Amino acid sequence: MFKQELGEGENFDVIVREIRTTGRKAALVCIDGFVKDDILTEIMETLALLKKETFGFSTLKTMLGKGLPYIELATENKVDELLYAVMSGSILLIVDGSPEVFIIDARTYPARSPEEPDIERVVRGSRDGFTETIVFNTALVRRRIRDPKLRIKLLQVGKRSKTDVCLVYIKDIADPGLVETIEKRINSIDIDAVPMAEKSIEELIMPGAWWNPFPRVRYTERPDVAAVHLVEGHVLVMVDTSPSVMITPATYFHHVQHAEEYRQNPAVGVYIRWVRFLAILGSIIITPLWLLFALSPELLPPELKFIGPKEVGQIPLLLQFVIGELALDLMRMAAIHTPSPLATALGVIAALLIGDVAVRIGLLIPEVILYTAVVAIGSFSTPSYEMAMANRLVRFFLLLATGFFRLPGLIVALIIVLLVAGFTRSYHVPYLWPLVPFNYEAFKSILIRSPVPVQNIRPQILNPQDDVRQPSPAFKRRRS
16 A cells, blocks of 8 residues: 555655564655665564564564664554654564554754854854754754743644644743644644745744735744744744745834844944945935935935936936846846856946946936945845835835925825735734834833843733742842
8 A cells, every 4th residue: 555655666765675583574665765775674573583573563562662772652543643753764673463553763964064154144152043944943042042832833734735834932931822823823824735844834823914025034044043933932934945934023123123233232233224224214215315316306405416326317216226126136036046157247247337328328317327226235234034025115216206296296105015014913013113103111212222231121012921030130139
């Protein structure tokens, strides 16, 4: 039966090795690539040395439990569970006359070493990062949080893919209602497969309008960032085959903070944070504002008249910015698909050939290229790639509104964007919290990277069961 279900003979990587153990016929079933040859050979040698005993399932199970040099040994008689086990990398041991099949968990997944994520680099700090193997990822988190209250629940999604999904939280900190809600939504997923891993899971468990560009979960590939959010009361969702871990719930301000701010002195961290905030704000508003002043120069005071363009050129300014935005996205996509040795050549082509020639022939004016480059730098300064893409769409919307309707268009477009962000929810958490609704203490911690000794309270919006991280500085002084 297993040969037929697994397509033995049709699939070259399905191994069915017939042997004898304890005087009975037996077979080992596994998938090549998930089990190393030396492990399989060791198991076969161990089974061959087991003595013949009077048949009995309990006796056989005891013998295998003592004789096999592997800790994880289980039995199962449901065909679906057995097929799932072997397709996940375990070895099945089928013994003639036994009512159940033995599952030997000796799998070894193809995996890369934990390396620092490319998009979340820091000058100081750990250099390890999540990988595509979920067991490695859970170990990286446990290495940082050695708390027996840390819970890692294993779930499966997909009728065909049977993708492993882990729900990670600290039991006496995270809101039980939030944990229950996320777990129910994962369990209620009814789909054949999720080969796109974490992104498919996000779209299946996050309610809301598909057209809303703002990301309602934060992704990270850094174990230290994931651990910090666990301690605050967040819930993580890990998906096998993906190095990106979902942090839920998440607000807009979660996406604009970076680990580098907490790897430096608090004063330096504040400076870095404010520079980043200005870069993100500039990436959204600089080009629409300049377009507004160029189209309506009467809005500029006399001392700022130099901001406007000396010559507009043959193409309308709005169309020039649209061309610049599309060219920027084309170069970004080209950089992703360009082999690393050719990346420098791509930059030379974009800067010298395309940019210079576009100005010379009058396709774009120098100011458009300048401000497009400035907003590109602001986008690259955004820690969250998903938020950078959302801000790009917002900027494009503001550009179109400004180009067609001038100042009223810009004001109305800004109001629409703020309303969309204001009505967005990440589960029960308002997206613009702690700005809307306003919370002074939480908002102050957003604006100023506070020192660790004064980080006493967990975010109240998460409804943590234990909201105190450490005694206040005044209490510490009294004790000392």
